[in-house]
Amino acid sequence: MSAAGAEPVLTATIVRKVYHPASAEPVEAVRDLAFSVEQGEIVCLIGPSGAGKTTTLRILLGLDPDYEGSIVPAPGAGGGPGMVFQEPRLLPWRTVEQNVRLAMPRERRGKDLDGLFAHLGLSPWRGRYPGALSLGMQRRVALARALANDPRLLVLDEPFVSLDDAAAASLRGLVVDTVDRLGMSVLMVTHNVTEAIAVADRLLLLSGRPASLVAAVPLDRPRPNRDRAWADATRRDLAGRYPGVIAD
The missing domain is CATH 3.40.50.300 (P-loop containing nucleotide triphosphate hydrolases)
Structure with a gap:
């Protein structure tokens, strides 16, 4: 509140x-x-x-x-x-981490994102490409990209x-938790x-x-x-x- x-x-x-x-x-x-x-x-x-x-x-x-x-x-x-669109809009030829960092100002691209990726459950996927992820996980990457600049x-x-009910509920919970935490x-x-x-x-x-x-x-x-x-x-x-x- x-x-x-x-x-x-x-x-x-x-x-x-x-x-x-x-x-x-x-x-x-x-x-x-x-x-x-x-x-x-x-x-x-x-x-x-x-x-x-x-x-x-x-x-x-x-x-x-x-x-x-x-x-x-x-x-x-x-x-x-920070903006999250209906579609994840990820570059398929870039890894998860590259997609997130490319949306950051050049001077901030060296920022430590370990905590953000861990919070969103993305740490094991940082080096993977979007095509290897479910739609729910791609939406998490889009959320990480929006949050990386601390808006x-x-x-x-x-x-x-x-999203199916389980994936939607999980992502809603992440959004609410992020708001409360930050x-x-x-x-x-x-x-x-x-x-x-x-x-x-x-x-x-x-x-x-x-x-x-x-x-x-x-x-x-x-x-x-x-x-x-x-x-x-x-x-x-x-x-x-x-x-x-x-x-x-």
């Missing part, structure tokens, strides 16, 4: 984002979307397909500067957030999609409401396009105490209150 009185690690104010496709009408993707991520907090961004979640992430990461509003700190400030904020875009923050985009309820401190519910904030929902029950019955009841309650965002 966030530290009392601490400055947010991210404050996003996206007043408007409009796409102007050639030979077509402009498309407004985001309107009046404002939120923050506090220190040590896991926030999940949830909304219908096509609502503008990916557009929002691109703006937060500095990949799309063509919008009205502001991101504080600015993308790239202090090394920027204050970790941004996850559907990081557990296509005190970093997480902003995660997911379509899996049950998954979000399991890990988040706060849910940000988005409307359909143009994306705007429908509600910020705190989840105050400690994560170890979130049993299946509580999670199911929480989902039903959210579906009743926000039917356009959460399917029953």
